[in-house]
Amino acid sequence: MTKLKNEKYYAILQGALRTFAEHGFHKSQVSKIAKAAGVADGTIYLYFKRKEDILIALFREKLGELVAKFRASLDERADPVDSLRKLCEIHYDELEKDVDFAVVTQLELRQSSLELRREIGASFKPYIVLIEDIVRRGVESGAFRRDLDVKLTRLLVFGAMDEVVTSWLISGRKYSLRAQAEGTADFFLRGLLA
Amino acid sequence: MTKLKNEKYYAILQGALRTFAEHGFHKSQVSKIAKAAGVADGTIYLYFKRKEDILIALFREKLGELVAKFRASLDERADPVDSLRKLCEIHYDELEKDVDFAVVTQLELRQSSLELRREIGASFKPYIVLIEDIVRRGVESGAFRRDLDVKLTRLLVFGAMDEVVTSWLISGRKYSLRAQAEGTADFFLRGLLA
Amino acid sequence: MTKLKNEKYYAILQGALRTFAEHGFHKSQVSKIAKAAGVADGTIYLYFKRKEDILIALFREKLGELVAKFRASLDERADPVDSLRKLCEIHYDELEKDVDFAVVTQLELRQSSLELRREIGASFKPYIVLIEDIVRRGVESGAFRRDLDVKLTRLLVFGAMDEVVTSWLISGRKYSLRAQAEGTADFFLRGLLA
Amino acid sequence: MTKLKNEKYYAILQGALRTFAEHGFHKSQVSKIAKAAGVADGTIYLYFKRKEDILIALFREKLGELVAKFRASLDERADPVDSLRKLCEIHYDELEKDVDFAVVTQLELRQSSLELRREIGASFKPYIVLIEDIVRRGVESGAFRRDLDVKLTRLLVFGAMDEVVTSWLISGRKYSLRAQAEGTADFFLRGLLA
DNA sequence: AATGAATGAGTCTTCATTCAT
DNA sequence: GATGAATGAAGACTCATTCAT
Numbered sequence: 001m002t003k004l005k006n007e008k009y010y011a012i013l014q015g016a017l018r019t020f021a022e023h024g025f026h027k028s029q030v031s032k033i034a035k036a037a038g039v040a041d042g043t044i045y046l047y048f049k050r051k052e053d054i055l056i057a058l059f060r061e062k063l064g065e066l067v068a069k070f071r072a073s074l075d076e077r078a079d080p081v082d083s084l085r086k087l088c089e090i091h092y093d094e095l096e097k098d099v100d101f102a103v104v105t106q107l108e109l110r111q112s113s114l115e116l117r118r119e120i121g122a123s124f125k126p127y128i129v130l131i132e133d134i135v136r137r138g139v140e141s142g143a144f145r146r147d148l149d150v151k152l153t154r155l156l157v158f159g160a161m162d163e164v165v166t167s168w169l170i171s172g173r174k175y176s177l178r179a180q181a182e183g184t185a186d187f188f189l190r191g192l193l194a
Numbered sequence: 195m196t197k198l199k200n201e202k203y204y205a206i207l208q209g210a211l212r213t214f215a216e217h218g219f220h221k222s223q224v225s226k227i228a229k230a231a232g233v234a235d236g237t238i239y240l241y242f243k244r245k246e247d248i249l250i251a252l253f254r255e256k257l258g259e260l261v262a263k264f265r266a267s268l269d270e271r272a273d274p275v276d277s278l279r280k281l282c283e284i285h286y287d288e289l290e291k292d293v294d295f296a297v298v299t300q301l302e303l304r305q306s307s308l309e310l311r312r313e314i315g316a317s318f319k320p321y322i323v324l325i326e327d328i329v330r331r332g333v334e335s336g337a338f339r340r341d342l343d344v345k346l347t348r349l350l351v352f353g354a355m356d357e358v359v360t361s362w363l364i365s366g367r368k369y370s371l372r373a374q375a376e377g378t379a380d381f382f383l384r385g386l387l388a
Numbered sequence: 389m390t391k392l393k394n395e396k397y398y399a400i401l402q403g404a405l406r407t408f409a410e411h412g413f414h415k416s417q418v419s420k421i422a423k424a425a426g427v428a429d430g431t432i433y434l435y436f437k438r439k440e441d442i443l444i445a446l447f448r449e450k451l452g453e454l455v456a457k458f459r460a461s462l463d464e465r466a467d468p469v470d471s472l473r474k475l476c477e478i479h480y481d482e483l484e485k486d487v488d489f490a491v492v493t494q495l496e497l498r499q500s501s502l503e504l505r506r507e508i509g510a511s512f513k514p515y516i517v518l519i520e521d522i523v524r525r526g527v528e529s530g531a532f533r534r535d536l537d538v539k540l541t542r543l544l545v546f547g548a549m550d551e552v553v554t555s556w557l558i559s560g561r562k563y564s565l566r567a568q569a570e571g572t573a574d575f576f577l578r579g580l581l582a
Numbered sequence: 583m584t585k586l587k588n589e590k591y592y593a594i595l596q597g598a599l600r601t602f603a604e605h606g607f608h609k610s611q612v613s614k615i616a617k618a619a620g621v622a623d624g625t626i627y628l629y630f631k632r633k634e635d636i637l638i639a640l641f642r643e644k645l646g647e648l649v650a651k652f653r654a655s656l657d658e659r660a661d662p663v664d665s666l667r668k669l670c671e672i673h674y675d676e677l678e679k680d681v682d683f684a685v686v687t688q689l690e691l692r693q694s695s696l697e698l699r700r701e702i703g704a705s706f707k708p709y710i711v712l713i714e715d716i717v718r719r720g721v722e723s724g725a726f727r728r729d730l731d732v733k734l735t736r737l738l739v740f741g742a743m744d745e746v747v748t749s750w751l752i753s754g755r756k757y758s759l760r761a762q763a764e765g766t767a768d769f770f771l772r773g774l775l776a
Numbered sequence: 777a778a779t780g781a782a783t784g785a786g787t788c789t790t791c792a793t794t795c796a797t
Numbered sequence: 798g799a800t801g802a803a804t805g806a807a808g809a810c811t812c813a814t815t816c817a818t
Contacts, residue, residue, distance in 0.1 A: 031787085039803080041805060042805060147380075148377075155357050156378060160349075163353020164353065167349050170312065183346045189386050235779080235780060235813090236815080430812080438809085526774060540762055545742075547745020548738040550745060575735060581663075625801095628799075633791095633792060633793090
């Protein structure tokens with residue numbers, strides 16, 4: 001009985017990730033996911049109530065892992081400037097390393113219905129909060145401008161990185177995503193002015 | 195007689211815009227769009243080959259209008275810094291003024307399939323190029339940093355604004371979008387550093 | 389354009405009657421009904437909202453016809469005794485002549501869910517009322533016992549005939565149903581006592 | 583050890599009765615019955631080959647009990663007229679006292695397929711035969727009309743009572759079923775004529 | 777050109793039944 | 798015998814698209 005109790009649960013998520021990445025959410029029939037996961041169609045419904053719940057769970061799990069990695073790498077007491085540079089590096093690095101996840105996050109997620117996206121949005125929250133924390137620490141330490149709107153800034157930072165990743169994917173990943181981290185961090189920190 | 199032809203063509207686009215805004219992309223059946231446009235279901239297929247082509251055309255038309263507005267407002271010889279500030283203002287202003295369009299652009303149109311999104315991406319191109327022009331002029335004039343990666347920067351700028359608009363919509367438009375323009379432009383120009 | 393507008397509507401009802409009679413309600417897949425009706429699966433949903441509505445409509449139509457036949461044959465001013473005898477004759481005669489309808493009415497209808505049966509019950513109402521009318525006229529004219537409970541009697545009469553028909557069907561229709569009319573009417577009129 | 587076997591067997595029947603009465607036949611999944619019976623899903627298949635066999639057994643058991651009660655109350659040598667009156671009383675009384683059983687017998691169990699109903703029909707046979715016995719004794723004793731068709735009469739009597747019970751249930755049991763026994767017996771005995 | 781009735785391919789989900797433990 | 802996780806067949810319904818009028 002060394003088998004993991006949730007063995008099938010994770011097999012399904014894994015199969016779904018691969019299937020969504022390859023075919024997109026709407027063209028990923030439940031039977032296709034089941035085959036990719038190596039389980040019967042009906043088995044999926046022992047672990048998920050609706051097909052959409054697979055996507056929701058997938059995001060919760062994967063973004064949870066991602067945030068954990070950030071938390072592990074970013075020292076709460078480190079220099080906010082260093083933290084922001086590191087954030088860019090990890091963001092690009094992790095998505096470049098897990099292309100399936102990147103595809104699903106950047107491209108397929110957006111195909112889901114508005115209600116579904118709202119539910120998934122909750123999974124992004126901790127990551128947005130993490131960005132906010134860095135910005136806030138920067139302001140408080142005097143490293144960042146005192147007049148920054150923290151809530152606005154976290155969106156700008158997230159949105160900017162998000163678009164870079166999406167563009168990289170749509171263009172066919174012809175260049176290194178990781179290599180954009182420095183330019184991105186510079187943009188955030190120094191802005192455009194000479 | 196081309197005018198009459200255009201009449202139905204635009205009626206369909208108009209009906210589609212209203213229907214997408216109200217029901218979202220996936221719940222906007224062809225028959226619903228036809229009813230909103232005041233034409234028969236079959237008529238739509240005299241003007242569009244597939245349902246998806248309505249989306250593509252809608253995007254092309256609406257983003258074309260938007261870019262035209264930008265071009266009309268932004269003097270090619272104006273100060274790049276002023277141009278960038280103006281860009282933010284117009285971007286937020288136009289979307290705040292036409293919520294239907296904002297909803298469709300930011301939320302509903304992204305529900306389309308990957309291949310479709312690639313096609314729609316072409317419609318964004320002129321706008322991205324417009325941003326690129328401003329950045330390039332800034333670099334060439336010495337107003338912006340010489341070491342800027344123009345291609346990267348245009349994505350960062352577009353992505354950042356895009357996320358702010360989306361967030362504003364999802365949050366229920368509880369604050370002024372236009373009011374975010376100054377902070378956004380400051381972020382782009384001065385960055386975060388004190 | 390001499391085509392009947394409801395041509396397909398009745399084709400579907402006809403196909404459904406044949407299919408239900410042969411396979412029963414639950415084993416009559418929509419696609420089977422469509423094939424029997426000579427239409428596409430989807431066409432059925434232009435005329436009926438749910439599969440169950442076909443059954444409901446079928447009963448409404450068929451029982452409507454049946455009641456019309458009764459009304460046509462039964463003079464409101466005729467002797468109640470004669471009317472009751474005629475009722476038995478017509479009841480058995482019509483069902484013997486239309487075995488498909490008999491099978492659906494007596495056997496397949498009962499397979500439907502309780503809610504559905506309630507809806508169908510409404511179609512039986514006019515027939516039950518018709519029986520009640522005869523009984524009431526009999527009581528008022530003095531031909532029938534004054535102490536009869538009209539509401540109870542109409543159920544007893546209907547239930548008795550209903551069971552005879554069902555039994556005849558289940559036994560394989562090995563004898564004449566029509567031939568039971570006299571004995572049935574005698575039972576109703578004279579009772580069992582010598 | 584057969585007693586233990588019977589324990590679960592009857593637990594399943596009991597669970598099925600409760601489940602059918604509460605949810606109706608079609609919404610009573612095997613797993614629901616198993617839960618009501620306090621056994622595992624698979625256990626049911628140790629005692630019944632198919633789900634439908636539960637129904638058949640339930641009918642056989644419950645109607646067997648009912649017939650036993652009739653046999654216990656009806657003296658074979660009693661006056662046929664009294665016997666028939668008593669039959670009506672017991673029939674209505676027993677079903678009014680056990681509404682769950684009434685619901686299942688009259689409404690839910692009839693939702694089964696035709697083949698199944700044929701099998702279940704066998705369970706009704708002893709009761710029908712019991713009615714036939716009374717009628718036959720009546721004819722032989724001279725109490726009932728000599729020209730009665732015994733086979734037809736047993737159906738008429740059973741069908742009439744059956745319909746009264748069903749109607750009482752569907753109407754929501756707003757009146758006393760037992761109170762209908764006298765009128766019913768009078769109808770059987772004296773008929774309608776004044 | 778315009779219509780809208782008709783088409784039929786496509787899919788999520790349920791649930792009776794099995795079988796490894 | 799008992800379990801309950803796993804199976805996978807089955808089917809109602811939707812809706813983009815066609816085509817006779």
